[in-house]
Amino acid sequence: MTGAPTRTVVEPPAEKGNEPTVSMSHALPPAPRVGLRTLSWGAALVVVLLLAALAPANVISDFQFFQLNRVITFAIAIGGLNLLLGWAGTISAGHGALFGIGAYTTAILVADHGVPWPIAALASLVVGLVVGALLGLPALRLGGMNLGLITLAIAMLLPPLLTRLDWLTGGPFGKTTPRVEAPEGLPFSSPQWLFLVNLVVLAVVFWLLANMLRGRMGRALDAAASSRVMAAAHAIPTNRITVAVFAVSAAVAALAGALFHLSTRTSTPDSFTFLLSISLIAGAVVGGSRSFVGAIIGAAFVVFVPESLGEFVEPAAAGQWQQVVYAAALLLVIYFFPRGLAGLVRQARNRLVRRRSIHARPQEAQS
Amino acid sequence: MTELWQQILSGLGSGFIYASLALAICLVFQGTGAVNFAQGVMATASAYVAWTLVTRGMPFWLAFVLALVASFIVGALIERVFIRPVEGSSPLVMLTVTVALLIGLQAVVALIWGDDPQQLESPFGGGSVEVLGARLTAQQLGAAAVVLVTLLLAGAFFRFTTLGLRMRAAAQNPASARLLSIDVGRMLALGWGLAATVGAVAGVIFAPTLGVSPAMMDSSLLLALAAATLGGFESRVGAVVGGLVLGVAANLASRYVPGIGSDLQLVVPFAVIFLVLLLRPQGLFGRASSVRA
Numbered sequence: 001m002t003g004a005p006t007r008t009v010v011e012p013p014a015e016k017g018n019e020p021t022v023s024m025s026h027a028l029p030p031a032p033r034v035g036l037r038t039l040s041w042g043a044a045l046v047v048v049l050l051l052a053a054l055a056p057a058n059v060i061s062d063f064q065f066f067q068l069n070r071v072i073t074f075a076i077a078i079g080g081l082n083l084l085l086g087w088a089g090t091i092s093a094g095h096g097a098l099f100g101i102g103a104y105t106t107a108i109l110v111a112d113h114g115v116p117w118p119i120a121a122l123a124s125l126v127v128g129l130v131v132g133a134l135l136g137l138p139a140l141r142l143g144g145m146n147l148g149l150i151t152l153a154i155a156m157l158l159p160p161l162l163t164r165l166d167w168l169t170g171g172p173f174g175k176t177t178p179r180v181e182a183p184e185g186l187p188f189s190s191p192q193w194l195f196l197v198n199l200v201v202l203a204v205v206f207w208l209l210a211n212m213l214r215g216r217m218g219r220a221l222d223a224a225a226s227s228r229v230m231a232a233a234h235a236i237p238t239n240r241i242t243v244a245v246f247a248v249s250a251a252v253a254a255l256a257g258a259l260f261h262l263s264t265r266t267s268t269p270d271s272f273t274f275l276l277s278i279s280l281i282a283g284a285v286v287g288g289s290r291s292f293v294g295a296i297i298g299a300a301f302v303v304f305v306p307e308s309l310g311e312f313v314e315p316a317a318a319g320q321w322q323q324v325v326y327a328a329a330l331l332l333v334i335y336f337f338p339r340g341l342a343g344l345v346r347q348a349r350n351r352l353v354r355r356r357s358i359h360a361r362p363q364e365a366q367s
Numbered sequence: 368m369t370e371l372w373q374q375i376l377s378g379l380g381s382g383f384i385y386a387s388l389a390l391a392i393c394l395v396f397q398g399t400g401a402v403n404f405a406q407g408v409m410a411t412a413s414a415y416v417a418w419t420l421v422t423r424g425m426p427f428w429l430a431f432v433l434a435l436v437a438s439f440i441v442g443a444l445i446e447r448v449f450i451r452p453v454e455g456s457s458p459l460v461m462l463t464v465t466v467a468l469l470i471g472l473q474a475v476v477a478l479i480w481g482d483d484p485q486q487l488e489s490p491f492g493g494g495s496v497e498v499l500g501a502r503l504t505a506q507q508l509g510a511a512a513v514v515l516v517t518l519l520l521a522g523a524f525f526r527f528t529t530l531g532l533r534m535r536a537a538a539q540n541p542a543s544a545r546l547l548s549i550d551v552g553r554m555l556a557l558g559w560g561l562a563a564t565v566g567a568v569a570g571v572i573f574a575p576t577l578g579v580s581p582a583m584m585d586s587s588l589l590l591a592l593a594a595a596t597l598g599g600f601e602s603r604v605g606a607v608v609g610g611l612v613l614g615v616a617a618n619l620a621s622r623y624v625p626g627i628g629s630d631l632q633l634v635v636p637f638a639v640i641f642l643v644l645l646l647r648p649q650g651l652f653g654r655a656s657s658v659r660a
Binding site for chain 2: 085157161278
């Protein structure tokens, strides 16, 4: 599944509305460029990582690390959701529930069975994959958007189900696990250590997803999203890839949920309500559903906007104002920046770059 | 036997809520191609309007009519303001907009009227009637009758009036409709208004049983979406029948299937959908269509 050769073969004559990820290959030979970019991003990440993690507690407090951990875990989940929204052209209103299933899997394994947390997190990933495939299979019958209706059902059903199955899930009080400590000898507090772990997972997951989407899979998905019939006529197994992508997306969400639980340490049924699923969709749309940078922007939006609202309105109404802000942000982004904030950033950057470059990019002039 | 009969009848009673919401969802879907997740909360807002008027001393039926009129106007306005800018976009965009409307409207309702559930007095009094051995409250019977009349009126409207036919034409083939000098934009706004009204009938008339609260329509919305899927989104009759079937099925399951109970009642519609779609992917009343690229 290497990206470079397929790209030159499969790429259609540049069409209107093609995404910049596609048009990027016009400027320079793609392969070395992608490698360089990945490397430089990786290097930058490592530097930031070390700087941040070594910062003394008075620069970045443990609470702020805790917040950052929430941002990163949400970003991972939103990245997974982007596979559906941005590439597969379908929607999941139940990613909050899949996130919750991941969190509970880890919580139960660690709390009741003494499984080490990394293995528990991997188990969450597998559970997510299986649940995703099981949901995806019958939903195929319904085609595209109707998948959303089925996923809506698990979003609504999970909290009462978690409350009901108290022998497994601890009922309304949920499950609490001990704090995750850094290995002996490393000078990190628990949130700092988890921050490092989460960042590495984020980088690895996004790198894998981006590679998957750059290759045959991404092409096939783009084709299927623009016309299922045409894609099928070109021997793309549209049904199979939809289920596969849904399963992968669910697995990523469950993994993110597992990491989320490791940070918060307590999972209760009302941590994973329908509003969480909505928040993830809001994050994906606001950030830009075809961008992994967008996933991070969207996650920051989801974590920090409600928080900063809490300072302006009375606490009783904070949840409602949060909903109003989500709604307004969603509508504004849909109307004015259909590619999300990441699209906005990219546009601005392209404008800057174009001034210095002779490689004018005709596609992006149209967007 | 009497108990079974009783359960079926009260299931039909709540089935009428789902049926009318499902019909509203169908109307919107046929017109603008949007699955309107905000349909339930729009009905909730109507119920609150009626409740406010009644607590200010207005007679129920006047408040009922005023709430319907208000819902019609608000529904049409929502189409004009929020849906028009994205008309003809992908279903995903449409869905995002209606989800945004859902969370926004729900919050606005809670901000205006508060979270506490309110009571609305039943216009049919507290009596009860015996139907073939089953006991139904006057409220159950009256509400079902009102919804039934609404559904019949809506059906007649789309079949026998010029306006109704125009709306169907605009929904089915906007380009040809435009050539016949039908103002498609106005028809779509009317469609949303009409859908909001149908939803409002259910919201207001069932408010005495459901209680008036921001979340009163949440589970009904889910069942209505399920009903519309079951009947096929293109079929108005299908949506109504789907709603009634699901109402009965959910009620029977929560009574007779061990381990379901009222909190997990939502399992039922989706189980029914799975079963139906395995056999008839286009829904009970939908038509199988071939697709051309």
